[in-house]
Amino acid sequence: MSSIHAESIRKHLKLYFIMGSINCQRHPVNVLSDAIAGGITLFQFREKGPGALIGQAKLDLAKQLQKLCQEHHIPFIVNDDINLAISIGADGVHVGQDDESAIIIRKKLGTHAIIGVSAHTIFEAKQAIQDGANYLGVGPIYPTQTKPDAKAVLGTRLIQELRTKGIDIPLVGIGGITTDNAADVIQAGADGISVISAIASAASVRNVAALFNQNLSI
Numbered sequence: 001m002s003s004i005h006a007e008s009i010r011k012h013l014k015l016y017f018i019m020g021s022i023n024c025q026r027h028p029v030n031v032l033s034d035a036i037a038g039g040i041t042l043f044q045f046r047e048k049g050p051g052a053l054i055g056q057a058k059l060d061l062a063k064q065l066q067k068l069c070q071e072h073h074i075p076f077i078v079n080d081d082i083n084l085a086i087s088i089g090a091d092g093v094h095v096g097q098d099d100e101s102a103i104i105i106r107k108k109l110g111t112h113a114i115i116g117v118s119a120h121t122i123f124e125a126k127q128a129i130q131d132g133a134n135y136l137g138v139g140p141i142y143p144t145q146t147k148p149d150a151k152a153v154l155g156t157r158l159i160q161e162l163r164t165k166g167i168d169i170p171l172v173g174i175g176g177i178t179t180d181n182a183a184d185v186i187q188a189g190a191d192g193i194s195v196i197s198a199i200a201s202a203a204s205v206r207n208v209a210a211l212f213n214q215n216l217s218i
């Protein structure tokens with residue numbers, strides 16, 4: 001990866017909003033639009049869980065949300081669904097440990113695609129870096145209700161350990177992150193935070209996104 005690409009990804013990771021239709025109490029386009037107005041820097045379409053859209057409805061929503069991101073120069077990342085990412089020309093994908101490796105995905109998506117990989121251990125982090133991941137999603141940092149199959153809560157320990165060992169890949173913390181604890185994740189060495197419920201379920205999506213941004217400017 002060129003260092004220019006890495007530094008650009010690092011900047012975009014600052015306030016990484018993740019959302020699918022089941023996380024929203026209003027139409028997802030309105031929620032994302034408000035989150036953008038509040039200053040999110042990256043978006044992941046994660047259409048997953050009970051009641052999530054499938055087939056054409058999922059594709060249509062992905063295209064609507066992608067268009068909104070394009071209008072505001074926010075990279076559009078697809079969770080899990082590599083074929084969807086290819087078919088709409090997404091900016092990248094995020095995959096977990098049970099998915100295809102970044103090596104295979106890179107062959108499908110090309111050199112410019114942003115590939116994010118979840119890591120819960122130093123070993124997984126090193127493997128993902130070796131496979132060509134552009135960034136890591138480390139978590140769950142705090143307890144979360146949003147992902148019932150999430151692994152054990154890590155706290156900020158793994159982020160600190162990665163940085164202490166000199167591993168400087170762009171990375172975000174994820175899981176249970178709120179406006180109150182976001183700064184601790186950055187302090188531990190993350191480049192940014194990934195958030196679902198604290199933004200998607202907020203009474204004012206725009207204000208909470210803006211408050212995250214304010215609290216991250218440390």
Ligand SMILES: Cc1ncc(COP(=O)(O)OP(=O)(O)O)c(N)n1
Nearest residue numbers: 080094095096097118137138174194
């Ligand atoms: C930025 C970011 N980090 C971690 C995850 C979790 O991915 P995964 O472990 O594959 O779990 P699902 O999100 O697919 O349920 C993520 N999506 N984004």
Ligand SMILES: Cc1ncsc1CCOP(=O)(O)O
Nearest residue numbers: 144146147175176195196197
């Ligand atoms: C997708 C994911 N991966 C680890 S925790 C998590 C859920 C994060 O959601 P929330 O920000 O609502 O805790």
Ligand SMILES: [Mg+2]
Nearest residue numbers: 080094095096
């Ligand atoms: Mg996944």
